[in-house]
Amino acid sequence: MNISEAAKLSGLPAKTIRYYESIDLISPPRRAANGYRCYEADDIASLCFLRQARQFGFNIDQCRLLLDLYKNPQRRSAEVHQLVSDKLEEVDAHIRELADTRELLAKLVGACANDDDADCAIIDRLASPQEQSQEREGSQQ
Amino acid sequence: MNISEAAKLSGLPAKTIRYYESIDLISPPRRAANGYRCYEADDIASLCFLRQARQFGFNIDQCRLLLDLYKNPQRRSAEVHQLVSDKLEEVDAHIRELADTRELLAKLVGACANDDDADCAIIDRLASPQEQSQEREGSQQ
DNA sequence: CTAAGCCTTACAGCAACAGGAAGGTCAAGG
DNA sequence: CCTTGACCTTCCTGTTGCTGTAAGGCTTAG
Numbered sequence: 001m002n003i004s005e006a007a008k009l010s011g012l013p014a015k016t017i018r019y020y021e022s023i024d025l026i027s028p029p030r031r032a033a034n035g036y037r038c039y040e041a042d043d044i045a046s047l048c049f050l051r052q053a054r055q056f057g058f059n060i061d062q063c064r065l066l067l068d069l070y071k072n073p074q075r076r077s078a079e080v081h082q083l084v085s086d087k088l089e090e091v092d093a094h095i096r097e098l099a100d101t102r103e104l105l106a107k108l109v110g111a112c113a114n115d116d117d118a119d120c121a122i123i124d125r126l127a128s129p130q131e132q133s134q135e136r137e138g139s140q141q
Numbered sequence: 142m143n144i145s146e147a148a149k150l151s152g153l154p155a156k157t158i159r160y161y162e163s164i165d166l167i168s169p170p171r172r173a174a175n176g177y178r179c180y181e182a183d184d185i186a187s188l189c190f191l192r193q194a195r196q197f198g199f200n201i202d203q204c205r206l207l208l209d210l211y212k213n214p215q216r217r218s219a220e221v222h223q224l225v226s227d228k229l230e231e232v233d234a235h236i237r238e239l240a241d242t243r244e245l246l247a248k249l250v251g252a253c254a255n256d257d258d259a260d261c262a263i264i265d266r267l268a269s270p271q272e273q274s275q276e277r278e279g280s281q282q
Numbered sequence: 283c284t285a286a287g288c289c290t291t292a293c294a295g296c297a298a299c300a301g302g303a304a305g306g307t308c309a310a311g312g
Numbered sequence: 313c314c315t316t317g318a319c320c321t322t323c324c325t326g327t328t329g330c331t332g333t334a335a336g337g338c339t340t341a342g
Contacts, residue, residue, distance in 0.1 A: 002288080004288070004289085034337085037289085056242060073259055074259060076257045077263070091242055095243060102236060106229060112218050112221060112225070114219050118214055120210075122222070123210060156300065176306080176320075177321080195298095201298070
């Protein structure tokens with residue numbers, strides 16, 4: 001099956017499939033006599049798996065690990081569980097961070113007169129020489 | 142004042158200050174005879190403003206607009222309000238998206254046996270040929 | 283013969299910087 | 313005077329996960 005067919009079935013753009021091959025996320029498929037890539041059912045399964053994993057927010061390296069586990073019948077579910085738990089925490093941290101930002105933004109929006117005047121609490125706040133808040137907990141990226 | 146001093150006072154890395162100059166976010170400062178950049182108090186104020194805006198999650202283009210408003214005494218606070226309201230919505234949308242992902246991940250974690258067995262609900266779920274969910278609402282980036 | 287619709291490779295670009303190389307400058311110490 | 317170290321300069325590369333574009337080959341229909 002050609003790449004466009006694989007793209008249709010997997011839900012990934014052909015470009016992305018080639019990209020995944022270029023970074024060794026998937027193994028290069030067989031080539032037809034004319035040089036075209038030929039995909040098998042197994043390949044499609046991997047691509048679908050990757051699409052789903054990406055939708056769940058896993059990055060490429062995490063997908064690499066997941067895919068290894070997926071393909072490995074000797075896996076222990078605990079390993080998978082660990083990976084996904086880590087991801088969950090990661091997402092939680094991200095949400096907390098965004099929620100903080102959200103609250104700050106809401107305060108700004110509430111404080112601004114929202115009229116034709118030049119006076120603006122938002123500008124004042126952003127211009128105020130706020131301390132360079134050293135983040136209070138470990139610096140995770 | 143040299144760039145390292147400006148960096149210290151503004152809380153931005155010198156690299157970032159040069160970068161902001163290179164993308165015309167800030168105007169190039171005066172140069173000393175030896176070619177070193179010389180920053181004035183006004184420049185520092187702008188840099189602090191930018192640092193704060195970035196911390197609030199505004200991207201560079203949004204910072205550009207904010208900075209214009211900041212420097213323009215003829216601004217109307219309503220314009221600022223609009224910008225920040227938009228950003229708030231943007232952040233809200235992002236949070237909702239992440240919250241969805243979070244719930245899905247939590248379900249996965251809950252469903253996995255988390256033991257030495259190869260059988261794994263997470264793997265099964267990711268491998269299942271889930272429909273390629275066409276996003277139900279406008280595709281904003 | 284030509285046009286379309288596939289396919290191939292390779293390179294550029296996005297955001298927002300960070301890291302490092304290669305070299306000039308400046309102040310202090312011996 | 314020379315060296316050392318801490319600045320400064322520019323330029324290039326790498327990051328993440330692709331997407332867009334160019335330039336060309338294959339295949340099939342009209």
